[in-house]
Amino acid sequence: MQLNRDELLGAYRRMKTIRDFEERLHEEIKTGEIAGFTHLYAGQEAVAVGICDQLTVEDKIVSTHRGHGHCIAKGCDVKGMMKEIYGRAGGLCKGRGGSMHIADLDVGMLGANGIVGGGAPQAVGAAIAARLQGKGRVGVAFSGDGACNQGTTFEAMNLASVTKVPAIFVFENNHYSEHTGDAYAVGTDKDIASRAEAFGMRAWRANGCDFFDTYSAFAELLEYVRAGNGPAAIELDTERYYGHFEGDPQRYRGKGELERIREERDCLKAFRSRVTEAALLTNEDLDAVDTEVGELIDEAVAEARADELPDAATVADDVYVEYY
Amino acid sequence: MAVMNIREAIASTLLSEMERDEDIILLGEDVVGGNGTAGGPEAIGGIWGTSPGLWEKFGPERVIDTPISESAIIGAAAGAALSGKRPVAELMFADFVGVSLDQLWNQMAKFRYMFGGKAKCPAVVRLVYGAGMQTAAQHSQSVYAMLTAIPGLKVVLPTTPADAKGMLTEALRGDDPVMFFEHKTLYGVKGEVPDGDHRQRFGEARVVREGGDVTVVACGRMVNFSEKAAEKLEPDGIGIDLLDLRTTSPLDEDAILESVEQTGRLVVVDESPPRCSLASDIASMVSERAFTSLKAPPAMVTAPHSPIPFARNLERAWVPSPQKIEEAVRRVLGFRQEG
Ligand SMILES: Cc1ncc(C[n+]2csc(CCOP(=O)(O)OP(=O)(O)O)c2C)c(N)n1
Ligand SMILES: [Mg+2]
Numbered sequence: 001m002q003l004n005r006d007e008l009l010g011a012y013r014r015m016k017t018i019r020d021f022e023e024r025l026h027e028e029i030k031t032g033e034i035a036g037f038t039h040l041y042a043g044q045e046a047v048a049v050g051i052c053d054q055l056t057v058e059d060k061i062v063s064t065h066r067g068h069g070h071c072i073a074k075g076c077d078v079k080g081m082m083k084e085i086y087g088r089a090g091g092l093c094k095g096r097g098g099s100m101h102i103a104d105l106d107v108g109m110l111g112a113n114g115i116v117g118g119g120a121p122q123a124v125g126a127a128i129a130a131r132l133q134g135k136g137r138v139g140v141a142f143s144g145d146g147a148c149n150q151g152t153t154f155e156a157m158n159l160a161s162v163t164k165v166p167a168i169f170v171f172e173n174n175h176y177s178e179h180t181g182d183a184y185a186v187g188t189d190k191d192i193a194s195r196a197e198a199f200g201m202r203a204w205r206a207n208g209c210d211f212f213d214t215y216s217a218f219a220e221l222l223e224y225v226r227a228g229n230g231p232a233a234i235e236l237d238t239e240r241y242y243g244h245f246e247g248d249p250q251r252y253r254g255k256g257e258l259e260r261i262r263e264e265r266d267c268l269k270a271f272r273s274r275v276t277e278a279a280l281l282t283n284e285d286l287d288a289v290d291t292e293v294g295e296l297i298d299e300a301v302a303e304a305r306a307d308e309l310p311d312a313a314t315v316a317d318d319v320y321v322e323y324y
Numbered sequence: 325m326a327v328m329n330i331r332e333a334i335a336s337t338l339l340s341e342m343e344r345d346e347d348i349i350l351l352g353e354d355v356v357g358g359n360g361t362a363g364g365p366e367a368i369g370g371i372w373g374t375s376p377g378l379w380e381k382f383g384p385e386r387v388i389d390t391p392i393s394e395s396a397i398i399g400a401a402a403g404a405a406l407s408g409k410r411p412v413a414e415l416m417f418a419d420f421v422g423v424s425l426d427q428l429w430n431q432m433a434k435f436r437y438m439f440g441g442k443a444k445c446p447a448v449v450r451l452v453y454g455a456g457m458q459t460a461a462q463h464s465q466s467v468y469a470m471l472t473a474i475p476g477l478k479v480v481l482p483t484t485p486a487d488a489k490g491m492l493t494e495a496l497r498g499d500d501p502v503m504f505f506e507h508k509t510l511y512g513v514k515g516e517v518p519d520g521d522h523r524q525r526f527g528e529a530r531v532v533r534e535g536g537d538v539t540v541v542a543c544g545r546m547v548n549f550s551e552k553a554a555e556k557l558e559p560d561g562i563g564i565d566l567l568d569l570r571t572t573s574p575l576d577e578d579a580i581l582e583s584v585e586q587t588g589r590l591v592v593v594d595e596s597p598p599r600c601s602l603a604s605d606i607a608s609m610v611s612e613r614a615f616t617s618l619k620a621p622p623a624m625v626t627a628p629h630s631p632i633p634f635a636r637n638l639e640r641a642w643v644p645s646p647q648k649i650e651e652a653v654r655r656v657l658g659f660r661q662e663g
Pocket of ligand 2: 144145146172173174175176177178
C-alpha cells in the first residue's frame with residue numbers, strides 16, 4: 001500500500017478534524033448549550049478514516065449512535081454537522097435529528113442511529129441495491145461491540161451471507177458497551193470477527209488505533225468484496241477516549257487506563273511518527289493541518305451558535321414526501 | 325410516611341419486594357454495570373440508577389446484566405415468568421419496544437389466552453419514556469398507547485412516588501404482564517410514600533383536583549402540565565376536575581364518565597401524536613357513553629402527527645404545553661357561548 005502525499009495529508013486532516021470536533025464538543029457540552037445525547041468518537045478516528053477514505057460517494061455507510069466520526073470521514077459538511085448538534089435551522093437535518101441522527105444521503109451516509117443494532121440490516125439493503133447497480137459498490141455497516149449482540153446484526157450477517165451481496169460489517173471493538181466490558185457481553189470470548197466467520201464470511205482483524213493497519217486490512221477486504229466474492233467483515237481493536245455519554249464517571253475503567261490508551265494507542269500520534277520517520281510528511285506539514293482544522297472547528301462553533309433556531313411552525317413538516 | 329422521589333420509591337420497592345419474594349429476578353442492560361471490566365461490577369442499577377445495590381445483595385443469578393439484546397431480554401422475562409419466576413425486565417428507553425415487540429405482543433401478552441387460561445405470565449417490564457430532554461426521535465417516545473391496545477398487557481404510569489411504590493408492588497404481586505412506564509423527567513418528583521405494604525389497585529384514577537367546570541384527563545408528565553394549566557385558570561373562576569389515569573389498561577372509565585356527567589366538558593391530554601392515541605380512545609369512549617351529558621365536543625391536546633424533533637424549540641413545540649391545555653379548556657368552555 002502506497003499513499004501519496006495528498007492522500008496522507010487528507011487522511012490526517014480528516015482524523016484531526018474528527019478529534020478536534022469531538023474535543024471541542026466535550027468542552028461546549030459543559031456550557032449547557034448542547035442537550036440530548038452526544039456520544040464522542042475521539043480515539044477511534046483511524047477506523048472511520050481508514051475505511052471511508054477507500055470508499056466512493058456511491059458506496060453507502062450506515063452508522064451508529066457514535067456517528068460523528070463516520071459522518072466526517074464520509075464527507076458530511078462539518079459546519080452543517082455542528083449546527084445539527086446545536087439544534088439549529090442550518091443543521092444537516094434542519095435541527096430535527098441532532099447528534100444521534102445525522103445523515104447526508106448525498107455523500108452516501110445513510111444515517112447515524114439511536115437504536116443500537118438498527119443499522120446493520122440497512123447496509124445489507126444498500127448492498128442489494130449496489131449489486132443491482134452493477135458498478136462494484138458496497139454497503140458498509142459500522143457496529144460496536146455492543147451492537148454485535150443484537151439479533152438484527154446476526155440476521156443481517158446471515159442475510160448477507162446467503163444472498164452473497166457486497167455488504168461489509170465493520171465491528172469497532174472499543175471494549176465497552178456503556179458500562180459493560182466486551183469480556184462479559186461478547187460471548188465468543190471477546191472475538192467478534194469469529195461470528196462473521198461462523199456465518200460463512202471472510203473476516204479480517206486489525207489495529208483500529210493504527211491508520212495504516214486499518215487501511216491495509218480494509219484495502220484487502222474491499223478488493224475481495226468489490227470483486228463479487230460476497231460479504232465480509234472486519235474487527236478493529238480500538239479505544240474510546242471519553243465516557244459513554246458526557247458526564248459518565250467511568251468507574252469501570254482500570255487504574256490509569258485512560259492515560260495509558262491516550263499515551264500508547266493514539267492514532268494521531270502514531271500517524272505522525274510513522275509519516276515523519278519515513279519522511280513522507282514533515283512535522284510542519286502536519287502542524288499546518290492542525291492550524292487549519294482548529295480554525296475550521298472554531299468557525300463551525302461560532303456559526304452554529306449564530307445560526308437561527310428552526311421555525312417552530314415547521315415541527316410537523318417532513319413527515320411525508322406527499323401530503324393530501 | 326417517608327418523603328422520597330420517584331426514583332427512590334422504585335429502588336426501595338424493588339429492594340423490599342426482592343427481599344420478600346425470592347422469585348423476583350431483575351434483568352436488563354447495565355442493571356449491574358462494570359461487568360467484564362477492570363473496574364469490576366458497580367451495581368449501578370441501570371443508567372437511570374433505579375435498582376442500585378441489588379446485585380450486591382441478591383447476586384448474579386437474580387440480578388442479571390444482559391448484553392444489548394432487547395428481544396432476548398423480554399423473551400427471557402416471558403420464559404422465566406412462565407416458569408414460575410417474577411422477572412422485572414428493564415428497557416433503558418421505552419422506544420426499544422421496537423426491538424422487542426414480538427416478545428411483548430405475540431408472546432407475553434397472549435400466553436394466557438392462547439393456552440386456555442392455564443398460564444400465568446407475571447412479568448414486569450419497566451420502560452423509561454417521554455420527551456423533554458432533547459433525546460430526539462428514537463429516545464423520547466411515549467409508547468403507552470401502542471401497548472394499551474394489546475389485550476393481555478396491563479399498562480401503568482405512576483406520577484407520584486406513592487403511586488410508583490403502590491403500583492410496582494401491585495405489579496409484582498399480581499399475575500399478569502405489566503408495562504410499568506417511568507417518565508424520564510419525573511424521576512426527581514418528590515412526595516410522601518406510605519411505609520410498609522402499600523398497594524395501589526390498577527384501574528383507579530387519581531383525582532388530582534376537583535373544580536366542576538371541565539374534566540381534564542391526563543397521564544404521566546401531562547398530569548403536571550394540566551395542574552399548571554388549572555392554576556392559571558383558577559383566578560378566572562374556572563375549576564378543573566383533573567384525573568390522573570394512573571393506568572391506561574385497565575382504564576377507569578367510571579371515574580372519567582362520572583366527572584364528565586357533572587362538567588359536560590372533556591379535555592384529554594396525551595404526550596403523543598393524535599392518531600389511534602390514548603386521547604382519541606378516551607374522547608371516543610366519552611362521546612359514545614356520555615353523549616347526552618356533553619355540552620361541547622371533547623377536545624384533545626396532543627403532539628402533532630410527527631416524530632419527536634431534537635432542537636430545543638422544536639421539541640417544546642411538539643410536547644403539549646400547559647398553555648395549550650389552558651387554551652383547550654377555554655375553548656370547550658366557550659363552545660356555543662361566543663355570541
Ligand atoms: C436498542 C438499543 N438498546 C440500548 C441502547 C442504549 N445504548 C446506547 S449506546 C449503547 C452501547 C453501545 O455499545 P457499542 O455498540 O459497543 O457502541 P459504543 O457505544 O461503544 O460506540 C447502549 C446500550 C440503544 N440506544 N438502543
Ligand atoms: Mg463499544
